[in-house]
Amino acid sequence: MIETIVFDVGETITRDDRYWASWADWLDIPRHTLSALVGAVVAQGRDNADAIRLARPAVDLAAEYNAREAAGRGEYLDESDLYDDVRPALSSLRELGTRVIVAGNQTIRAGELLRALDLPADFVITSGELGVAKPQPEFFQRVLSAAQVAPSTALYVGDHPASDIFPAKAAGLRTAHIRRGPWGHLWADSGEVVEASDWRIDSLTQLTAIVGR
Template sequence: MKGLIWMIRGILFDLDGTLLNRSVSLHQFIKAQYERNYAMLTNVKPQHYFDDFITYDQNGYNHKKNVYQSLVEKYELDHHVGELLLEDYYFHFHEHCLPIEGFDHLIHYLKQSQLQLGLITNGETEFQRNTINALALADVFHCILISEEEGIKKPSPEIFQRGLYMLGVTANKTIFVGDHPTNDIKAAKKSGMCTIWVYNSHYEKPSEADFTVHSLVEIPDIITSLNKEDTDENK
């Protein structure tokens, strides 16, 4: 990284899988949804419902409307059951939102720092706002960009440039933190940012990642190290 970064001024974060522990949150939601709607799912075994939901969900890249349609077709349920389950998802998912390991430590550090902080996430505006509120993040960031609201989504370079502009920082003074190899790490690196990959067992490690963390606790030390390296080089 020598010669590429000059004193970190800003950090941009992804949301799902980076700050939100989407996997654990979704697992808890699915189990609760089955119990809550057992009267409509009496002929479906709970483990089958869980396993099939995870399969159809495709790690979040299949819209829930399609997930529930697939479940309805497989279990030969009435069409309206799928609509009710989808409504249940939008209404109850955020009761189960849990953060990634090290979240509290990182947020405390960020609040005490002078860094410009931003969030860039793909997804539906209201749903992602509810996730942000569930994690008490609304007041942490100086800018929040949600793909539906912005009309563009990752990995489009434009949404990254928009985030940098809103924070008033340049790419070479900014870190992007994310878990998706293409939408987050490769795209952010292409935009000129330093990248931190939050380990996700669903993906192979992206070659574009400058750093890899297994816990958000590690991020403050990376920033400190980069800024110390810069200070030492400019003495």
């Protein structure tokens, strides 16, 4: 029985449009160029940040992140960054008595911004706050420990096979792969993803029926 659903953040509950556009503008890279490079590194199975490194090989991302924050052009999230199905889906799940957790590979600042949105979730936690990131097994262990949840009763929802589906499955959670964002669409029909996913969905609202069963 599924008692808890844990949601990835980027391209599961939030759009990454603003994130990549803001980096392009800050580094004076045409938005289309950076978007295309993101697609290229996704297809190659590389780290997202490699898209920026391809455009600016000498970039110090940590230094640039701090400079953006200092300039008042750092991380930002508002209602427009959420996918349309997020609030209805999370609210419906909580009405069913399902515990809702948001946990992804984000910074401490992103965790603060997500909590400020007052999502219909029991709690929000990020890799920056946990001190460990996906796909490390410790990420899932710490999320479950913080939530006091047994892995066999939890479902992890995400778009990225290597960061979400495969490691969550290995950690003992059930998995739902969402066809959303570049990663979700590119690997939606991969044999490995199909095999590792207990469910494959196109919208978060489909989770209500899954829990209801």
